[in-house]
Amino acid sequence: MARRVYEAWKGSNKFLFGGRLILGPDAWSLPFTLLLIITPVSLFSVFVATNLRHEFLPSNAGNAILVVAILFTLLVLILLFLTSARDPGIVPRNSHPPEEELCYDTTVSSDGRQTPTVQIPRTKEVIVYGVSVRVKYCDTCMLYRPPRCSHCSICNNCVERFDHHCPWVGQCIGVRNYRFFFMFVASASLLCIYVFSMSALYIKVLMDNHQGTVWRAMRESPWSVMLMIYCFISLWFVGGLTGFHLYLISTNQTTYENFRYRSDNRINVYNRGCSNNFLEIFCSKGKPSRNNFRAFVKEEPPRSVTLPTTWEGPEEAEEENREERRQKVEDDLDIDEDIMKLQQRSNAEEGSNPVDHKVDIDQMRVGSNERAPTIRSEARHGNWGTRGNAQEDVIAGSSVRESRSYAAAEEGR
């Protein structure tokens, strides 16, 4: 029976309602996040807003306090849903490496045997706004990541304009859900301020009513005090996050880029000026999903690759020996196997975890008179070790390895 895309999905996502909703693998944290929002608002409605309503009785102001709290909470929950249950901008995996990029090579072992191997350049350069940007090949997804795309080690997908993987919403934050994520965090901050202010107002009303001290009013409504403390602490987190993302949006950076390039003083090629950056995030047309999780999987016929037979044995080789080697060569032509070897070799060179979560998008500033003219493929993986210091950063649990190729470009300026 034909399987649907979500049933054959290679990433770590969870799907609900037959592939209509996509969650991250850590979506179990969502109910916890929901509790953190719904519990205080329920307590506020029952113990503060209802009592406050009686204070304003013949007027409608008391009702308005309760209605605003409920509508605000609904808005926060809708934004949370839009952030966590939809495609964040996953780049669909390829089932085989891009053929046009493959390099056919022959390696000669110490005993003179020649073995053809299939290799793929580890990086290539693309031009973004007239500036050369290096993009890296993703071994897991078998594609060259578009600029600003990164492979999330938790979801095991390449995500466009990857910001970070948010454990609170259990989803990647990428090109398709960043604006909802920001609005979620910002409206959660406003909700904190609102609940805090209304709880403080209730304390004030109690003080005025009974001509008591603030301590007596606080004893009378302990829930108001608890809510004020809760909102004050929460505001440090969500309010701080809102401020940080306002800064990121104004300079058109992602969290990932900010953590990675902070010390480098690099020119950010995506910064189009503050107002344009805000327009890009909030007013641009939403990017359609590149995945149809409910579509049926198209079964591809098995692929066979024919390579020029550059292999030649020693002249004195016996016929059966030759036959055996040819068999070996044919075995080696299996692309999957070669790519796997390549991946292992690359991992061994870097001495890192085999799970692919390394991203390398180096932004190279190229002077206007020496602007790189077209897309060109760069030297393959052997080169990056010799380029400069490799440095490891850790962002949201993912390890990032960096090669400082921009230094060479700077020198050439």
Ligand SMILES: [Zn+2]
């Ligand atoms: Zn990937």
Ligand SMILES: [Zn+2]
């Ligand atoms: Zn993720």
